[in-house]
Amino acid sequence: MFHLLLYTSTAIGISCSAALYLLLRKRSRHPRSKHSAWLRLLLCLAAAFLIAELCVRLAMALISTEGTQPTAFDAELGWSRPPANRIAARPESGAAGGGPDIVFAGDSVAYGHGVAPEHGMVHQTRLQLEPRGWSVLNAAVSGYGIDQTALYVKRHLPVWEDLKFLVFVVFAGNDLEDTASNIRYGHDKPLFRSTNGELWESQGALNRFSRRNLLSMSRLIFSFEALHPSLSSLVDRLAGKETLGEQETHAVTLALLRDLVGETATRDVETLLVLVPARIDLTSPTPSYRWLGQALESTGSPVLGLLAPLQAQELDRGSCFLPGDPWHLDSTGHRIAADLISAAVLDLSPNRHTVPASVIPTDQSTLPDDGRYKMDQHHQGGDP
Numbered sequence: 001m002f003h004l005l006l007y008t009s010t011a012i013g014i015s016c017s018a019a020l021y022l023l024l025r026k027r028s029r030h031p032r033s034k035h036s037a038w039l040r041l042l043l044c045l046a047a048a049f050l051i052a053e054l055c056v057r058l059a060m061a062l063i064s065t066e067g068t069q070p071t072a073f074d075a076e077l078g079w080s081r082p083p084a085n086r087i088a089a090r091p092e093s094g095a096a097g098g099g100p101d102i103v104f105a106g107d108s109v110a111y112g113h114g115v116a117p118e119h120g121m122v123h124q125t126r127l128q129l130e131p132r133g134w135s136v137l138n139a140a141v142s143g144y145g146i147d148q149t150a151l152y153v154k155r156h157l158p159v160w161e162d163l164k165f166l167v168f169v170v171f172a173g174n175d176l177e178d179t180a181s182n183i184r185y186g187h188d189k190p191l192f193r194s195t196n197g198e199l200w201e202s203q204g205a206l207n208r209f210s211r212r213n214l215l216s217m218s219r220l221i222f223s224f225e226a227l228h229p230s231l232s233s234l235v236d237r238l239a240g241k242e243t244l245g246e247q248e249t250h251a252v253t254l255a256l257l258r259d260l261v262g263e264t265a266t267r268d269v270e271t272l273l274v275l276v277p278a279r280i281d282l283t284s285p286t287p288s289y290r291w292l293g294q295a296l297e298s299t300g301s302p303v304l305g306l307l308a309p310l311q312a313q314e315l316d317r318g319s320c321f322l323p324g325d326p327w328h329l330d331s332t333g334h335r336i337a338a339d340l341i342s343a344a345v346l347d348l349s350p351n352r353h354t355v356p357a358s359v360i361p362t363d364q365s366t367l368p369d370d371g372r373y374k375m376d377q378h379h380q381g382g383d384p
Helices: 002-027 034-063 121-132 146-156 175-179 211-216 219-227 229-238 246-266 279-283 287-298 307-317 331-348
Strands: 072-074 078-080 102-105 136-138 165-171 192-195 198-201 270-276 303-305
Touching (some): 034 219, 102 121, 102 146, 121 136, 146 165, 146 175, 146 246, 175 246, 175 287, 192 246, 198 246, 211 219, 246 270, 270 287, 270 331, 303 331, 307 331
Parallel strands (some): 102 165, 165 270, 270 303
Antiparallel strands (some): 072 078, 192 198
16 A cells, blocks of 8 residues: 555656646747756656655545654654653543653554554553553653663653653564664664763764755655665665664663663662564564563563563464564554553552562573672563
8 A cells, every 4th residue: 555655646746747847848949958958857857756745745644544643853862752642541540640650661562553542552551550540651652762762761750750660661673773873764863882881972962954854854755765675775874874783782772771770760760671572583582582681681670571471372363463564563462561561560569579470581691790680589480
């Protein structure tokens, strides 16, 4: 459907510009002049682009069913949106009105891309916890890496005065890759570097009108890049894309996670780290999934792994991912995640600080030990 929309819009633009070219040539006083021919050609190419752009935008507006809050440029984060639930809280809810008790942070997996708002893990968690007096807020932003999520949460922590739980949903499919680059999904983003164990940001404020951002303002160009990754890679390189090596990516990610957990702890906020596998991890966990499991455990925060429950669902009733999508959960996958997250939150509160039984067992020997974390007996019987 998306291919048909894009190529139809392009064909309409080309057809209209061709007709315009013939009309201008017919009315020109000097139809064979090279200067007038080049001018007509440039005008018609511009007209073709504008017409195709308008067609793409109109078609997207007509067929879009996501109902998502649009993102806006952010000089610190690259892009952002205000935290807001996709479904408003029920008036009869027993949740307190002084601010969220539980906040979900992460990328499109946490946000609920591809499923109806009422089927997302955040809303499903709300249905289970609001009757108990907990208010839940969706602060996930599609496309975010671990770096952007950490910055976004730290920006809003002073506002979330009543926050008790941060549910940080980490996705094994692309969170490391998103964190390792200064350009993702056609937009500039922050990039952290690590030198001698010190974490620092490699660039200052981002520019709304950078080469990369300007090109992505066109839905036509952005759509073609989505269909042809080689085109996107070429444009990214021309725009100055930087990518961290694996070792530095791991060092940066680990530092960001520990820094965020430390920041929430100083505010008496419990951080529940939720590791979501990609579809490929269900067959055999990838190195990214295994490393992230170890990194999350090393922070000392409770870690909830969804690999085993989603594997069981796959074996029992079939896929828990959207058809043809290797990353995003379907409504069943979101329900499973919500059930486990709700149980973990209730298990950890109040006056209970044991780790849920479904945490991920990992071998800590591959990670630096900063003296803040020791594996306890609860970690011995979870996901493979």
